[in-house]
Amino acid sequence: MYIDTHLHLDEPWLSDENHRQKAIHDITKHQIITFAQSCDIKSYKKILEYSEQSEFIFPSFGILPWYAHEYVDRFEEVRELCEEALMLGEIGLDEKNARDKACIPHQRPLFEIFLETAEKHDMILNLHFRGTEDEGFEILNSYNVKKPIFHFYSGSLDLMEKINDKGYYYSMGQMNLERVLGEPKDPIIDKIRKIPDDLLLLEIDVLPRGQNFEVPSIVFVNIVNNIAKIRNTTSEEIEALNQKNVVKLVGNDPKLKKIIRLMESVPKT
Template identity: 25%
Template sequence: MMVKLVDTHFHLDYYRNHRQLYKIINELEQYTLCMTSSPGIYMSCRKLYQETEYIKFALGFHPCERSLSSKDFSDFIILANQASYIGEVGMDFSSDTYISKSLQIGYFKKIVEICAKRNILMSVHLRKSENEAIEIIKEYPPKKCIIHWFTGSVSQLNQLISLGCYFSINANMIQNRNASKKILKIPKDKILVESDGPFTKINGKRFLPEYLQEEYLKIGKYLNLDDFSFCIYNNFINLFEI
């Protein structure tokens, strides 16, 4: 089996030189799932770029984007019944400047229901909202749910594991003592790699696609997995075949 690198959570549209990075990712043959934060941005990306074997775009509705309206969510629902990937979506109760808690819960419940029904992959952002998310995921169990940059408790982690969730890990997470201990508790067959570029750094530099190999080396070394690249690629393939 030819093993290739996979980045399950990347924000192409946040880079000024996104056209150049689009070309580089394809040249490097790195499977990359590009997140968006709203239906409008998703549509702009799809119009600007053709999806390739290595680059796919996910339809997003980010809970921290307080400018998003009910009209935007109506647009999201229409697109969600056609999209192949969903993200970045989720709930974030860490600030009262985000979308209201009640709306976030309602939106997330509908998103998870659609993803479970259509069996499509979703990348989920959770902050101070893990308990509510767990109850929703229990009600509408999705088979292809990736928890992005998990920051909850060990108990919440175990519940999400029991619900079949995958977890995308970036190199910045292993530098945080509390987060790194939790990473060790994730079953190896439920781990994926994300960069969350441009919101992370590798060796003090803002993440770029050419640094993904270094991302793998750092996480693999921390987990003490010599066959880390094979493990992640295998998990990625298994997730898509569910």
């Protein structure tokens, strides 16, 4: 079965309602367990609604670091939503892609609210670091967080040694792998190969937009096939690793028992 540990069903990456409904329908039809990410409080509320439409959609509460300055006066509200959430993300540090640089000084305090909650309740934490991987890794290590996921890891190969030693997860997927496969020197190839079997997770992240739109089941198969090629293994093996690692990631979290139940009830693909 397919498990997508990082998908956007809302703004700023999915705004076409027709596409959204097709995606949700496809998730249900193909029984794709989906960790639906949010980028701010508004998108989290929408994700909560979408999760009512499919038992396979699990909402995740996060605020992209780009919007950190908009939440300076709302930390208590953020903290409460963290407490109620099933899982957290996406959240992190990103100076590189921040359109409004006003967010930068506020990213870390916001990030730390999520880290405190993840530590307290042993929650899954979907992390967004761009150009801030080393700093993010240091901050992460100052908390006892056991289930962080480096979403679309874009740091150095050197840092990966340390991340691997800590046993933190990586989710890889949407990154135009077809193009990357045509360029064997692309740095992402080495990164995908350097992830230990027991720390690899799969993600779609963003569905193709406009004319190129495809439903999650189609996109996911491509990701599995491409990652298998890069790691010189079979698609079945990659999918099996993803499932096994999700079981380990979810662990005994009482809020996420349903994920394990769904995995047990869906016939193996």
